[in-house]
Amino acid sequence: MNKAFEKVKPAFQAFAANKYVSAVRDGFIACMPIIIFSSIFMMIAYVPNAWGFHWPDAVTNTLLIGYNYSMGLLALFVAGTTAKSLTDSENVNLPKTNQINPIAVIIAAEITFIILSIMPLKTGVDLTYLGSQGLVCAYIVGLIVPMIYNFFIKNNITVKLPPQVPGNIAQSFKDLIPLGASVTIFWLFGVLFKMATGTVLPRWIIQVLSPVFTASDSYIGLCIIAGAMAFFWFLGVQGPSIVSPAVMPIMIANTAANLAQYQAGVHVSHVFAQNAMDYIMNFGGTGSTFIIAYVLIFAAKSAQLKAIGKAAVIPATFSVNEPVLFGVPLIMNPIFFIPFIITPMVNISLFKFFVTTLGMNSIMYYLPWTIPAPIGIIAATGFAPLSFLLVPLLLAVDVVIFWPFFRQYDKQLVAEEQAKAAEVAAQNAAGSIPAGAGVAAVPAGATTESAVAVAESAPSTVTNTGSTAAVTNKTLKGEQYFKDNEVNVLVLCAGGGTSGILANALNKLSKERELKLSATARAYGQDMDLIQDMDMVILAPQMDSMKGNLQKITDKYGVKLVTTTGRQYIALTNDGDMALDFVESNL
Incomplete structure (x- = not known):
């Protein structure tokens, strides 16, 4: 299995490192504070509804201003941050004396995105597609505008002023041609596209991708997404870095749609919302590893696994699961291949069953991924009553899935530790280990656990200098x-x-x-x-x-x-x- 994994790993690493994929991912990460900030207003406005308290309409509308002019303009900001991320990549390959101006690129990207996305109305303009529904269009703009700039800057097709002109003024004129070219190209495209289709680009994209949005909410679609993230991570390639750029627009659009359903007083139905990846698929981190650290502490007999559990339990509680992934290890460890892939798929399927069949409200708010998943599930669903049943069920099911594989691995490590302890004890008794030789002395009558702990800690506390x-x-x-x-x-x-x-x-x-x-x-x-x-x-x-x-x-x-x-x-x-x-x- 390891040989097979090593063969396919480079291809996935290359995809994850692709500058365009990275720009989409990094551009979205830069806008995460907007999403978290805007969610605060929504939670203040609507979470009290779960306990029967409703703000007056005037208060609710005032609170929604903070949401509408942050999250409601998310795609506009993402167009700029995506363009900035790709510009940074392009500048690495350009001379330091002839760089693309990131600020100019952000401005050009946001202008062109507005041109493509705003729909004129008789009484004004429709800003719908400047928000979450325009994300795919924002990514397209954010990737193309830096390429246009790169062409002009790299080939020195710019307005050049005498060296006596101050640098800030000269830079403004240097940006004039690539800015004009970017805006003109997208303006012409937008006019022709609307003549051909009768609508604006982001709306057309949503219409074309609607089957994909629907498929992502099916049992099969959800399992493919959850399994793919875990599979890539198992290979040693950070799974969300490959999967997230492709599905992020769907998750954000579904989260906004869920909130609209809740405001309208109907069932919140979209399963694949944003925190569904953080709290359900990745329940405690990729591979749904929330319960692993606790199992290591309370059930492991291996000294190594107990030590890892103690070190990992606090980070794991807050979805920082690298101590478990690398410490056990789970990734690239064939024993854990099946539970690592299957558990996220089972978790998201259970969540869909609760939402679709039992009628539980799905996730409608966005919370930071570091909130403990059991708390995050309850809060992000607006304290849906059934969520208090779902959380313990997920915990129990995850333990059941991982348990037989954990026990097998634990037995294997116990056997290895006993053999190692016996060998160290025998060498120590025979006097074959000189003082300061890089292995600490094992006390007489030491247990297997203590002997292994001493043997394993020695290399990190004693160097090879001999003293x-x-x-x-x-x-x-x-x-x-x-x-x-x-x-x-x-x-x-x-x-x-x-x-x-x-x-x-x-x-x-x-x-x-x-x-x-x-x-x-x-x-x-x-x-x-x-x-x-x-x-x-x-x-x-x-x-x-x-x-x-x-x-x-x-x-x-x-x-x-x-x-x-x-x-x-x-x-x-x-x-x-x-x-x-x-x-x-x-x-």
Whole structure:
């Protein structure tokens, strides 16, 4: 199985790293604060309805202003952020003295999107397609406008002014031709398209894709999406980074449609809403791993699995499941292939059954993915009564699916640990392990668990120098480096979860020891402009497919890029001293 996985993995990594796919994903990530912010207004306006309280119409309408002019213009903003993301990729390949102006590209993308999307009315204009229903059109505009700019800038087809002209004025004239070309091309296209179809492009796209929207809400469609994300992650390629760009417009449109149904007082029926991916398909993280850490703590007999459970339980509760994925490990571990793929499919099927057959309201609000899934399901469905039954059912079903595979793996590890402990104890008794040789002494009468713990911890606390003094000197030398040098570190992962844990570990240690080390964390694609101010970028293993793209950016700014393996990265998040030494040794 591993050989088969290794053969197909490069193709999926290449797709995930494609600059156009990345621009769509990163452009949407940049607009996530808008979605979260707007949802606050909606929850204040409508969640009290679950307890029979209704605001006066005037109050509700006032609250909806915050939603309508943020989420209601989401596609307009996404057109600009997608264009900005692709522009950053194009600029990596252009000379530093002849770059595309990102601000000009954002403006051009938003102008052209408005031209394509606004529908004239007798009394004004219809702004419907500037919101969630215009997302696909926004992506198209956001990808094409930077390509137009790249053509003109790369070939120096611009208005050139004498060198005596101030730079800001010269830049304005330099942007004139690509801006004019972008707007003119889309204006002509919009006029001709409306003459041919009688409607605007985003509305036509929705009509054409309506069968896809419908299919995504079917049992088969939902299972394919859930299974695909888990399958890609199992191969070691961050699943949502491949699947999300394709289905995000559907999820957002369905979430808005669900809210409209709720406002109209009818059944909230669209299953594949936005948080359905975060809380149902990825119940606790991709692979629906919420229950795994708890099972490891309370049921595992293996010392390794118990230790992983203790380290992973808090992150896993908040859907940061990399400690489980890389620590157990689940990904690339054939024993867990079936439950890892099947569990998300079963979860979303149960959710659909509750919504379609039992009449439970589906998800209508968008909440941050880091909210614990059991709480998120209840809150995002507007505290639907049946959601209080669905959550414990999902927990129970997930345990049942994973249990036989977990028990088999646990037995396998227990046998390996017993053999290893016996070997260490025998060598120690025979005196064959000299002091300071890289393996700590095992006390007489040590249990299997303690022996394994000592044996496994030794390599991380004792170096190959052959003396404890050398370790102390190395640590002092590393700390002195950060007392003398100001170092800025950026940690990048998929969603900002595990990267935040690692950055916090470094910052905590830096503050305690008065070091000049500062670390920050981001989701890949978020605030990438920070890279130019960093000394080092640490890339989490789940984003390994982005290594090539990121290397171009770090090379451009002369920043050190360091990649990590799965267990290494999780170990760094749990050990500040190890993380500090890792940074120092790689600079």
